[in-house]
Amino acid sequence: MIEIKELVVKYKSSKGEVYAVDGLNLEIDSGLIFGLVGESGSGKTTLGLSLLRILPPTAIIESGNVLISGTDVTKLKESEMRKWRGKKISMVFQGAMNSLNPLMTVEEQVAEPLIIHENMDKDQALLRAKENLENVGLGENILKRYPHELSGGMKQRVVIAMAIIEHPSLLIADEPTTALDVVTQHRIMKLFRRLKDEFGVTIILISHDLPIVAEVADKVAIMYGGKMSEVGDAKEVVTQSKHPYTQGLIRSIPDPRSTKVIRGISGEPVSLMNPPKGCRFYDRCSQRRDLCKTYDYKPAILENRHLVYCNLFEERMA
Numbered sequence: 001m002i003e004i005k006e007l008v009v010k011y012k013s014s015k016g017e018v019y020a021v022d023g024l025n026l027e028i029d030s031g032l033i034f035g036l037v038g039e040s041g042s043g044k045t046t047l048g049l050s051l052l053r054i055l056p057p058t059a060i061i062e063s064g065n066v067l068i069s070g071t072d073v074t075k076l077k078e079s080e081m082r083k084w085r086g087k088k089i090s091m092v093f094q095g096a097m098n099s100l101n102p103l104m105t106v107e108e109q110v111a112e113p114l115i116i117h118e119n120m121d122k123d124q125a126l127l128r129a130k131e132n133l134e135n136v137g138l139g140e141n142i143l144k145r146y147p148h149e150l151s152g153g154m155k156q157r158v159v160i161a162m163a164i165i166e167h168p169s170l171l172i173a174d175e176p177t178t179a180l181d182v183v184t185q186h187r188i189m190k191l192f193r194r195l196k197d198e199f200g201v202t203i204i205l206i207s208h209d210l211p212i213v214a215e216v217a218d219k220v221a222i223m224y225g226g227k228m229s230e231v232g233d234a235k236e237v238v239t240q241s242k243h244p245y246t247q248g249l250i251r252s253i254p255d256p257r258s259t260k261v262i263r264g265i266s267g268e269p270v271s272l273m274n275p276p277k278g279c280r281f282y283d284r285c286s287q288r289r290d291l292c293k294t295y296d297y298k299p300a301i302l303e304n305r306h307l308v309y310c311n312l313f314e315e316r317m318a
């Protein structure tokens with residue numbers, strides 16, 4: 001189980017401080033596919049990188065805790081944290097499929113972490129690479145190929161094979177389907193479901209694309225402006241969304257059977273440089289009230305551990 005408590009992560013820049021994750025609370029049960037969804041710039045990647053503590057040098061975890069199976073990773077020494085990366089927690093980085101080494105064959109790239117991190121001899125590592133590539137649906141014919149000889153979907157599978165080679169119990173996949181065609185997106189989602197079912201990996205699926213995540217996720221958390229908006233059972237959040245931001249996201253999904261004009265969310269994403277004190281969604285919310293200017297981000301807890309961070313539900317707070 002992962003418990004994120006009051007996490008604050010900021011970037012320092014010449015223009016000021018950006019609070020990319022700002023007082024965020026979240027619980028993620030083991031053995032699930034957990035979708036983390038929100039528009040670009042909402043802090044999803046920063047949250048993912050914080051779990052592995054591989055933030056860029058300009059970022060700091062200012063406060064809060066991240067407990068993974070009871071251990072607070074914000075408190076671990078860097079030498080301890082290094083033992084966790086790859087083995088306990090692993091990540092498929094945003095855009096990683098485009099940064100495969102063009103000079104290495106698929107089998108060499110996948111085997112490399114085993115040779116470097118686990119001092120495995122080359123033949124054994126290549127064998128493990130082959131097994132792992134099979135696990136992500138790639139056969140022997142791929143082993144000696146170079147990245148430029150692969151389709152986008154194949155490259156993404158290679159990257160996933162690399163991420164799971166040390167058998168992590170938690171896999172964070174950041175925008176793993178972006179830039180892939182729709183059919184390939186569905187196939188990659190099926191692969192995540194298989195990894196969860198066959199290997200029991202907990203998967204945090206980060207994406208701006210709610211429908212694709214909802215296809216496989218057990219639970220979803222909708223993030224806006226460095227904070228949570230709504231968390232719950234994936235199907236429930238999609239079919240019975242309560243938060244005005246989630247409702248806006250759902251209205252923005254095109255319906256292939258309809259020619260109706262899509263009503264997206266008007267306005268610009270909130271700036272995280274000087275974010276407003278109250279609800280982050282205030283400027284764009286069609287249901288805002290005056291009291292939302294001082295909203296303090298305690299969620300309303302509905303049935304089924306469905307959490308809604310919005311004043312409209314305050315009266316139902318547990």
Ligand SMILES: Nc1ncnc2c1ncn2[C@@H]1O[C@H](COP(=O)(O)OP(=O)(O)O)[C@@H](O)[C@H]1O
Pocket residue numbers: 011012013018019020038039040041042043044045046047056058272
């Ligand atoms: N290296 C960085 N330096 C300064 N600001 C950054 C950096 N990386 C991200 N940010 C800012 O942090 C916020 C959250 O970014 P990010 O975590 O990448 O969001 P997402 O993954 O949801 O698109 C954005 O406002 C972004 O501009």
Ligand code: SF4
Pocket residue numbers: 243244245279280281282285286287288289292295309310311312
């Ligand atoms: S708290 Fe207010 S401004 Fe924020 S989403 Fe709810 S109704 Fe809209």
Ligand SMILES: [Mg+2]
Pocket residue numbers: 044045046094174175
């Ligand atoms: Mg991102």
